[in-house]
Each structure stands twice: as C-alpha cells, then as structure tokens.
Amino acid sequence: xxxLRGSSRRSLFLAATALVAGLGLGGISPAAAQDALKFxxxxxxxxxxxxxxxxxxxxxxxAVADINKAGGVNGKKLxxxxxxxxxDPQVGINAVNRLVRVEKVPVFxxxxxxxxxxxxxxxxxxxxxxxxxxxxxxxxxxxxxxxxTTYPLADIDVTALAKYVHKDLGKKRAxxxxxxxxxxTVAADVFRKTFTAAGGQVVAFEAYDPKAxxxxxxxxxxxxxxxxxxxIHGLVSDTPQVIAQMRQLGLNQTVTSYAAIYNPRLIQxxxxxxxxxxxxxxxxxxxxxxxxxxxxxxxxxxxxxxxxGLPYTQYLYxxxxxxxxxxxxxxxxxxxxxxxxxxxxxxxxxxxxxxxxGKTEILPNHTVTKPVYLMEVKDGQWVRKAIVE
Amino acid sequence: xxxxxxxxxxxxxxxxLATSFNFVIGYGGLISVAHPAFFALGAYASGILARDLGxxxxxxxxxxxxxxxxxxxxxxLPSLRVSGDYLMIASIGFQLGLVEVIKHxxxxxxxxxxxxxxxxxxxxxxxxxxxxFTLVIAVAVVLVxxxxxxxxxxxxxxxxxxxxxxxxTLGKNAMWLKIWVIALAxxxxxxxxxxxxxxxxxxxxxxxxxxxxxAMLTMVVVGGMRTIWGPVIGAILLQTLPQAIxxxxxxxxxxxxxxGLLFTGVVLLFMFFRPAGLxxxxxxxxxxxxxxxxxxxxxxxxxx
Numbered sequence: 001x002x003x004l005r006g007s008s009r010r011s012l013f014l015a016a017t018a019l020v021a022g023l024g025l026g027g028i029s030p031a032a033a034q035d036a037l038k039f040x041x042x043x044x045x046x047x048x049x050x051x052x053x054x055x056x057x058x059x060x061x062x063a064v065a066d067i068n069k070a071g072g073v074n075g076k077k078l079x080x081x082x083x084x085x086x087x088d089p090q091v092g093i094n095a096v097n098r099l100v101r102v103e104k105v106p107v108f109x110x111x112x113x114x115x116x117x118x119x120x121x122x123x124x125x126x127x128x129x130x131x132x133x134x135x136x137x138x139x140x141x142x143x144x145x146x147x148x149t150t151y152p153l154a155d156i157d158v159t160a161l162a163k164y165v166h167k168d169l170g171k172k173r174a175x176x177x178x179x180x181x182x183x184x185t186v187a188a189d190v191f192r193k194t195f196t197a198a199g200g201q202v203v204a205f206e207a208y209d210p211k212a213x214x215x216x217x218x219x220x221x222x223x224x225x226x227x228x229x230x231x232i233h234g235l236v237s238d239t240p241q242v243i244a245q246m247r248q249l250g251l252n253q254t255v256t257s258y259a260a261i262y263n264p265r266l267i268q269x270x271x272x273x274x275x276x277x278x279x280x281x282x283x284x285x286x287x288x289x290x291x292x293x294x295x296x297x298x299x300x301x302x303x304x305x306x307x308x309g310l311p312y313t314q315y316l317y318x319x320x321x322x323x324x325x326x327x328x329x330x331x332x333x334x335x336x337x338x339x340x341x342x343x344x345x346x347x348x349x350x351x352x353x354x355x356x357x358g359k360t361e362i363l364p365n366h367t368v369t370k371p372v373y374l375m376e377v378k379d380g381q382w383v384r385k386a387i388v389e
Numbered sequence: 390x391x392x393x394x395x396x397x398x399x400x401x402x403x404x405x406l407a408t409s410f411n412f413v414i415g416y417g418g419l420i421s422v423a424h425p426a427f428f429a430l431g432a433y434a435s436g437i438l439a440r441d442l443g444x445x446x447x448x449x450x451x452x453x454x455x456x457x458x459x460x461x462x463x464x465x466l467p468s469l470r471v472s473g474d475y476l477m478i479a480s481i482g483f484q485l486g487l488v489e490v491i492k493h494x495x496x497x498x499x500x501x502x503x504x505x506x507x508x509x510x511x512x513x514x515x516x517x518x519x520x521x522f523t524l525v526i527a528v529a530v531v532l533v534x535x536x537x538x539x540x541x542x543x544x545x546x547x548x549x550x551x552x553x554x555x556x557x558t559l560g561k562n563a564m565w566l567k568i569w570v571i572a573l574a575x576x577x578x579x580x581x582x583x584x585x586x587x588x589x590x591x592x593x594x595x596x597x598x599x600x601x602x603x604a605m606l607t608m609v610v611v612g613g614m615r616t617i618w619g620p621v622i623g624a625i626l627l628q629t630l631p632q633a634i635x636x637x638x639x640x641x642x643x644x645x646x647x648x649g650l651l652f653t654g655v656v657l658l659f660m661f662f663r664p665a666g667l668x669x670x671x672x673x674x675x676x677x678x679x680x681x682x683x684x685x686x687x688x689x690x691x692x693x
Contacts, residue, residue, distance in 0.1 A: 045644060045648070046646070046648055083635055084635070084644060084648055086648075088595070088596075089502075089591065089593055089595065089596050090399075090596055091631075093395070093589060094395070094396075094399075094631075094632055095635070097392055097395045097396075098392060098632070098635065101391045101392035101395075102392045113501070114502065114593050114595055117501070117502055117504055117591050117593070118502075118589065118591045118593070120504075120591070121589065121590045121591065137501060139501060139504070143504070180492060180493070180500060181492075181500040182499075182500050182501040182502075184500075185499060185500060185501070186501070
C-alpha cells in the first residue's frame with residue numbers, strides 16, 4: 001500500500017465520521033414549546049402509496065389546526081410530528097424509532113399494514129401506544145398490548161357485506177376475486193367463511209398478483225363457475241380494471257367490494273359498467289352528515305378536489321381529535337402523560353364521538369366497533385343502500 | 390441513545406450485505422441481483438426455526454446462513470456452467486421467484502409477513518448487547534473478506550474476473566471458484582438476514598424485493614467497488630443520510646420530494662464526480678506486497 005493511499009483513506013474516514021457526527025448533532029430538534037402536547041404521525045409521503053398518504057396527512061394537519069384554533073387541549077397546544085414511511089416496513093421502523101426514542105411521543109398514528117406490523121414491537125417494548133388507522137387486516141388486533149386501531153378491521157365490513165349479500169340480496173353462489181397481498185388474502189378468507197357459514201356457496205376463489213394488469217385467466221375461471229355475485233377485493237388502482245375486463249368478457253353479475261373502492265373515480269373510469277356495484281364504507285358520506293359535507297366542501301375549496309380515499313382521510317381527520325380528548329382528560333386529572341396512562345385513559349373513555357366518522361368504540365380486545373354503510377352505484381352516483389350495525 | 394442503536398444495527402447489517410455483495414460483483418465480477426433473496430432466506434429460515442420449532446436463536450442464525458449458502462447452488466450450479474449473462478438472468482428469476490414463493494406458502498406468513506419472531510440477547514442483556522453482537526459480526530465479515538481478497542485465493546478470484554480463459558489455461562477450475570464465491574457471499578447475506586429478523590422481529594416479502602439489490606449496489610458503487618472499505622462507507626452513508634435529512638425538520642410537502650430525490654441525486658453526483666466511488670479501487674489488482682503489474686490494454690476503472 002502506498003503512502004498516499006493510506007493517508008487519503010484516513011482523511012476520508014475522518015471526513016465521513018465528522019459528517020455523520022455533524023448530522024447527528026445538527027439533528028437534535030430545537031426544543032419545542034414545553035407545554036405542547038406531542039404525538040407522532042407516520043404515513044407514506046413518498047412512494048407508491050403517496051397518493052393516499054399525502055391526503056391522509058393533510059387531513060390530520062387540518063384537524064390539528066382546527067383543534068389549536070379552537071383553543072387546543074385545555075389551553076395547551078397540540079403538536080403533530082409527521083414522518084414519512086413510504087409504506088415500507090423498514091422506513092416505517094426508522095420513522096417510528098425516531099418518534100418514540102427522540103421525540104418521545106406517548107402515542108403515534110400510523111397506517112398501511114406492513115408498517116403497522118413492523119413497528120408494533122417498538123410500540124410494545126417502549127410502552128408507547130400505536131394507533132393504526134387504515135390497515136384493516138384482522139391480525140392488527142393481535143399485534144400486542146400497545147397496538148390499537150381506530151379503523152374497523154376487515155372482519156367487520158366484509159362480514160357485514162357477506163351476510164347482507166346472502167340474506168338481503170338472496171344470492172346463493174358467490175365468486176371471490178382477490179389481490180394476493182395481506183389485505184386481499186385475509187378479507188377474501190373472511191368473505192368465504194362468512195358466506196359459507198350463512199348457507200351460501202363459494203364457487204370460485206381466485207387470486208391475482210398485485211402487479212398484474214391482465215386478469216382474463218381468473219375471470220374466465222369465475223365465468224365457468226357461474227356465480228350470482230362476484231366479490232372483488234383488490235386495490236383502488238386495479239379493481240376498476242378487473243371490473244372492466246369482467247364486463248368485456250360478458251360477466252354482468254352484481255359486483256361487491258369494500259371501502260377502498262368507494263371512490264368517485266370508479267364511476268368515472270367505468271361509466272355504465274359501474275352500475276349496481278355495491279361497496280362498504282366505514283364512514284358516513286356527505287349525504288349522511290352535515291359535518292362530512294363541510295369537510296368535503298373544505299377540500300373542494302382549499303385543494304379544488306375531493307381527497308383520494310375519502311373515508312380514510314375522514315379517519316385521519318378524526319385521529320387527532322381522539323388523541324386530544326385522551327390528552328385533555330389526562331391533563332384535567334393531572335396524570336402525567338405516558339404511553340401507559342394514555343392507553344388506560346383511552347380504554348376508560350371507551351366511546352368517542354368524533355367529528356367526521358361518528359361514534360367510535362375502542363374495545364379492550366384491540367378492535368373497534370362502527371356501523372357499516374353499504375353504498376351502491378345508481379345512475380352514475382354513489383347512493384346509500386343500507387346501514388348494517 | 391436507543392435511537393442510535395437501531396441505526397447502528399442497520400448499518401452493521403448493511404455493512405455485511407454490501408461487503409458480501411461487493412465480493413460477488415466487485416471482486417468476483419459476477420453480475421447477480423439475487424442478493425436480497427439470500428438475505429430473505431437467512432431471515433426466514435432462522436425466524437421460522439426459532440419461532441415454530443423453538444430452536445435456540447444461537448443455533449438458528451448459523452443455520453439460516455448455511456441455508457442461504459446452500460440455496461445459492463440453485464442458481465450458481467446451472468448458470469455458471471454456461472457462464473456470463475446467464476447468471477444475471479438466473480439470478481433475476483431466482484430473486485423474483487423466491488419472493489413469490491414466500492408470498493404463496495402459508496408457513497412464511499404469506500404476503501402479511503412473519504410476525505412474532507423470537508428476540509435474541511435484547512431481553513436479557515439490553516439493546517447494547519445486540520449492537521455489539523452485530524458490530525462484531527460486521528467487523529469480522531469485513532476482516533475475513535479482506536483476508537480472503539489479499540490471499541492466494543483472492544488473487545485467483547481477480548485473475549478469474551480479469552480473464553477467465555487465461556485462468557483456465559493455468560489448470561484452475563473456474564466454475565468451482567465462482568460457485569464458491571457466490572455461496573460464501575450468499576451465506577453472509579443469510580447471516581445478515583438472521584441478524585435482522587431477530588432484532589426487528591418482523592419480516593415481510595416486500596422488504597426483499599429486487600429493488601433492494603439496487604440499494605445494495607448503490608452502497609457498493611458510492612463507497613467504491615472492489616475495495617474493502619468502500620462498501621462499509623457506502624453502507625454507513627446511505628443508511629444514515631436519509632435519517633439525518635428528516636431531522637432538518639422540513640414541512641412534509643418539501644421533505645417528501647427531497648427524500649425521493651436523495652438516492653437518485655447521490656448516484657447521479659457520484660457518476661459525474663467520482664465514478665469509482667468514495668474510495669477508488671487501484672487501477673489494477675495489487676495483491677499483498679507484490680509490485681504493481683503494468684497491464685496495458687486493461688480498462689482503467691478510475692478513469693472510466
């Protein structure tokens with residue numbers, strides 16, 4: 001090894017060390033106002049899910065601004081620390097690691113099932129409450145003592161839907177087409193079990209790949225099985241395509257789906273083909289509640305559009321209200337705010353009346369109860385078909 | 390302090406990954422994109438054995454590494470006999486196929502991931518013990534790699550990379566050496582996977598997608614391919630930089646695009662200003678104390 005190489009290597013190493021150290025020091029965030037009540041929010045700002053994540057973050061930001069405008073939490077300011085997860089488990093771990101260990105938040109809100117699961121050990125180990133908003137896999141209820149959800153898990157809406165399809169619509173033969181990821185596999189299974197238990201018959205059970213754009217093979221299998229109703233459990237990005245290809249191949253059966261599909265875009269992209277599609281919604285729509293109407297109008301006014309995945313953003317808008325109520329109750333009692341006291345107080349309050357999603361009951365078994373709204377496309381409009389409690 | 394422990398553990402894991410990847414792609418000159426697959430194999434094998442069969446983690450970790458080591462034969466045996474581009478095609482197939490298999494079988498937890506993987510060390514001895522454990526292994530991997538590339542073996546590997554035909558005329562078996570290089574690196578990636586699994590206690594198939602190999606390649610290239618310390622510096626830099634950026638406390642509307650541009654930006658800057666990485670490799674192979682050999686006509690990496 002030559003002299004030159006050795007010294008340049010050493011100086012590089014020193015430079016790198018200095019850089020890392022400098023970033024570390026510079027990184028300590030300026031001490032926030034001592035009396036602000038902090039909580040964390042970890043959602044995708046970038047990456048494939050950013051379209052939804054960004055609107056969800058905007059909704060939560062609106063809520064925090066509204067709470068503070070209305071006087072904050074017992075006179076104290078509510079402060080939300082937002083970090084990007086890219087909906088990626090590892091990036092999510094990094095974000096939550098910082099929220100819990102640097103910002104020392106007693107509670108944080110997160111979403112997207114991969115991240116929700118990956119960060120659960122951090123929440124449990126550090127006794128910090130993780131509020132999952134949006135991930136609907138029933139396994140979310142089993143992630144540990146400190147993981148709760150404000151969003152109803154898939155078994156609630158898919159169970160209600162499967163029962164409704166069998167009992168109220170009188171369909172006996174169902175086909176299930178689902179995306180092969182966490183959301184799809186679990187929900188498809190719930191639909192199958194519920195529908196079969198109710199006395200119906202599942203005649204086709206077909207998965208498609210998350211990256212697929214052609215679904216002909218699966219659809220033809222569904223056609224051969226001759227169902228009366230087809231339940232599609234995919235993402236908002238692929239489901240319209242699945243339905244369009246179904247209609248092209250001559251399947252005109254009733255299609256059911258779930259909350260992610262409840263979206264004006266579906267009708268725009270499918271036109272007449274969208275007629276009669278029934279989906280679940282876990283939040284009241286603008287026609288159900290004046291507050292939701294105000295909320296949607298506000299998006300129209302401020303952003304000139306409806307939020308992507310409206311019901312999800314409603315839950316995100318309500319999450320800071322739930323947290324503020326628990327904080328407020330703890331402050332009033334003079335109990336120090338920790339993850340542990342937050343968890344106990346949240347379970348003690350139990351029933352929350354939230355602005356745009358309505359009554360929410362947080363149960364000790366880590367699930368939540370909510371009424372399920374069934375929406376149907378009629379004459380190019382989403383119309384409420386039924387409410388299942 | 391706990392915040393930094395997690396980062397140090399991640400750095401340690403990526404030092405192992407980048408170093409072993411550099412061993413294949415830099416020293417061996419073998420183009421493979423399946424490194425994340427072996428990372429996954431180690432993580433899943435060790436996680437499943439410890440969780441479902443209750444085996445001690447100290448035993449499952451080396452098994453995970455051995456499993457990845459052995460599995461590498463699946464791509465290296467058929468493809469290296471034909472050599473060249475076939476390895477890359479086989480590795481893409483293996484990488485994509487393995488992730489699909491993990492998603493479709495139930496004992497891996499399917500697309501939802503493997504949860505509740507048993508912890509190791511942290512419960513009894515605290516996080517620091519795991520940080521030390523990871524760092525000791527990472528340092529050992531780097532030192533062993535340095536030992537190998539500076540040995541007769543290392544000279545054989547570089548001779549093979551530079552001219553396979555000439556290497557074969559010396560009566561050496563090129564195929565077995567290549568298989569050995571890939572197996573060793575895959576075993577190390579598997580070990581990194583096992584270390585990952587028992588600290589974070591959750592693995593999902595989406596963490597081991599083919600794009601991961603782009604992240605590892607970036608570390609190797611930015612740090613300096615075909616050097617010992619390049620991948621180490623690359624791993625440190627690319628693990629800490631994205632985290633450091635979040636501390637500037639920018640509003641989400643700026644932070645989002647900035648993070649998106651970071652990786653691309655770093656790579657572009659390096660391509661322009663330091664194509665050979667932070668630590669450029671010597672233009673030609675210098676083994677041990679031997680004098681530099683002037684090999685005219687060979688591509689000078691520094692100038693490329």
